[in-house]
Amino acid sequence: MSSCVVKDVVRTVLHVPFHERCADTMEIYGPGWSIVELIEVETEGGVVGIGETIQGYTWGHSREAEFARVRGRNVFEVLWDDSLGAGLQMALFDAAGKHLGVPCHRLMGPQHRDACPVSWWAQSMPPAAWAAEARAAEAHGFTTMKVKARPWYDIAAQLQAVDEVASQHFKLDADFNTMLLGVDQAAPLIARLERDNAFLAIVESQIPQDDVDGNKLLRR
Structure with a gap:
C-alpha cells in the first residue's frame, strides 16, 4: 500500500490568545496554553491527517526528529508508536x-x-470572575462549568456568586485537585457545600487518590 506511505509532515504553531475576560488568570496558571500546535501528515495517496495539541499541556511533543522518523514509512507501521508525540500520532x-x-x-x-458532553472550564478565580465565566458559558450554550477550587478562595462565596447569575438548570463541577489534603477537612466542607448548593453536581479529586480509606469514607 504505497499510497499509505508518509510523504511529508507539516507543523504549524498558532497563538490563540485567551479572552480578555480571563487572560490574566490563564497566563498565570496556564502559561503557554494559548500556543496550539497543528500537525499535518500527507501521504503519497493524497490523504492529509491532522493532529492538534497544546504545547504547554501535552504528554508528548513532536519535533523534526520525530517527523523524520515517519517520512517514507507506511502510516500503519508507525501508528502505535507513542514516542512520536501526541500531535503527530x-x-x-x-x-x-x-x-x-x-x-x-x-x-x-x-x-x-454517540456524543461526548463538553463543559465550560474556569480556573481558580475570585467570586466575581467565576460569575462572569458562568454568564459567558450560558451565553455560548453551555449548561455545565468545571471550576478549579482552591483553598486560598472562599468556595462558598464563589458558588454563591455563580448561583446569583446562572439559570436554574446550570450545573457546576468543582475540582480541588487533592488540595483538601485529607478526609477530616474534605468531608465536612463537601457536606456543607452540597447542602447549600443544589447546582453543585460534581466534587472532583478532593483528596489524594492514593488515600483509599479516605476516599471510601467520602463516598459514603
Missing part, C-alpha cells in the same frame, strides 16, 4: 482512518458513545 491515526474510509476510532475498537 493523532495525525497518523487520522490519516490511517481516512485511507480505510472509517473514523479513526474504529482503529481502536467499537464505538461506545
Whole structure:
C-alpha cells in the first residue's frame, strides 16, 4: 500500500490568545496554553491527517526528529508508536482512518458513545470572575462549568456568586485537585457545600487518590 506511505509532515504553531475576560488568570496558571500546535501528515495517496495539541499541556511533543522518523514509512507501521508525540500520532491515526474510509476510532475498537458532553472550564478565580465565566458559558450554550477550587478562595462565596447569575438548570463541577489534603477537612466542607448548593453536581479529586480509606469514607 504505497499510497499509505508518509510523504511529508507539516507543523504549524498558532497563538490563540485567551479572552480578555480571563487572560490574566490563564497566563498565570496556564502559561503557554494559548500556543496550539497543528500537525499535518500527507501521504503519497493524497490523504492529509491532522493532529492538534497544546504545547504547554501535552504528554508528548513532536519535533523534526520525530517527523523524520515517519517520512517514507507506511502510516500503519508507525501508528502505535507513542514516542512520536501526541500531535503527530493523532495525525497518523487520522490519516490511517481516512485511507480505510472509517473514523479513526474504529482503529481502536467499537464505538461506545454517540456524543461526548463538553463543559465550560474556569480556573481558580475570585467570586466575581467565576460569575462572569458562568454568564459567558450560558451565553455560548453551555449548561455545565468545571471550576478549579482552591483553598486560598472562599468556595462558598464563589458558588454563591455563580448561583446569583446562572439559570436554574446550570450545573457546576468543582475540582480541588487533592488540595483538601485529607478526609477530616474534605468531608465536612463537601457536606456543607452540597447542602447549600443544589447546582453543585460534581466534587472532583478532593483528596489524594492514593488515600483509599479516605476516599471510601467520602463516598459514603
